[in-house]
Amino acid sequence: MTTKRYGLVAVCLLMAGLVLMAAFGSANSSASPAAPPASGLLVGGSGTAPSPAGGGYGTYGDASGAATAPAGGGGQSGGTLAVRADEKLGSVLTDGQGFTLYRFDKDTAKPPASNCNGACATTWPPVLMDGTTAGTGVDSAKLGEVTRADGSRQLTVGGWPAYRYSMDTAPGDTKGQGVGGTWNALAPDGSKAKAADAAPATPAPANPAPATPMPQPTQQATAKVQLSIATNPQLGSIMVDANGRTLYHFGKDTAWPMRSNCEGDCLKTWTPAPPVDADKIKGIDPKLVGKMQRPDGTWQLSINCTPAYLFTGDQAAGDAKGHGMANGLWTAINPAGKAAGGK
Numbered sequence: 001m002t003t004k005r006y007g008l009v010a011v012c013l014l015m016a017g018l019v020l021m022a023a024f025g026s027a028n029s030s031a032s033p034a035a036p037p038a039s040g041l042l043v044g045g046s047g048t049a050p051s052p053a054g055g056g057y058g059t060y061g062d063a064s065g066a067a068t069a070p071a072g073g074g075g076q077s078g079g080t081l082a083v084r085a086d087e088k089l090g091s092v093l094t095d096g097q098g099f100t101l102y103r104f105d106k107d108t109a110k111p112p113a114s115n116c117n118g119a120c121a122t123t124w125p126p127v128l129m130d131g132t133t134a135g136t137g138v139d140s141a142k143l144g145e146v147t148r149a150d151g152s153r154q155l156t157v158g159g160w161p162a163y164r165y166s167m168d169t170a171p172g173d174t175k176g177q178g179v180g181g182t183w184n185a186l187a188p189d190g191s192k193a194k195a196a197d198a199a200p201a202t203p204a205p206a207n208p209a210p211a212t213p214m215p216q217p218t219q220q221a222t223a224k225v226q227l228s229i230a231t232n233p234q235l236g237s238i239m240v241d242a243n244g245r246t247l248y249h250f251g252k253d254t255a256w257p258m259r260s261n262c263e264g265d266c267l268k269t270w271t272p273a274p275p276v277d278a279d280k281i282k283g284i285d286p287k288l289v290g291k292m293q294r295p296d297g298t299w300q301l302s303i304n305c306t307p308a309y310l311f312t313g314d315q316a317a318g319d320a321k322g323h324g325m326a327n328g329l330w331t332a333i334n335p336a337g338k339a340a341g342g343k
Contacts, residue, residue, distance in 0.1 A: 077131030098171025109159030158190015244317025304337025
């Protein structure tokens, strides 16, 4: 494995050399116009990818949205609020167009206060009080408002500020449910939506069998194969970890020097994939597989000299909901270490 690791380092060094040679060649040429400044290496694409409005994290799904989807940049009126019966979540509060409304655990209800601003408010547009009314099944006494940092008046439900999710692209979508472990669909009274009102819970047995928790992304499974290839119906062959979780690249990261630009709130949605053992790789060229040390001292898996991540929105093996997020900056990884599906 030592030889293979040196091989990986050599590949990364070669890439750096080519970049430097190109830069010196451009600087010393009088016949060619000045080259534009380098914008970093973007996985699976050419040129400079546009900077996402939401900061490149925290959303998933089709960023284009439907024609009637709420805008991703800024709040708007909730219209005539309604209640929808959701099969999994029970009674869910929606806006006048049928889009799910959400609450944020980092906000407060007593007193009402919103802690979602800036890029957060682009991903989670606040529902504005102006023009919002209570419809059938909505208690107007539960509705209120809070003044945001920008001076706008945001709807509150049971004291909790209300939001839409910019990646809910059709009425009835609940893609924001559980994102980051802090976002939940709103029930009509302002509590977190849950199906408890649909049917009474079955009493637990006196001596229940111990639960087997699904390994956390930061834990490396002790399986025979920790890194392999799976087939996705839309993307074709993609890299997955020992639990079948899809691995991703971030277009804002760089291959040389190998660097992660996913920090802070980004890490709440995109978890650095842990390194793998050299003898537990299947169907992938070991020369593509390495690791890098993050600023906090932890180690992260790298694929093709670029950091690899897991998406918290992928809730089951085979999910690849993070592919294409943030205008294509987040991409699943194919067996060659590049963007899956040609994206």
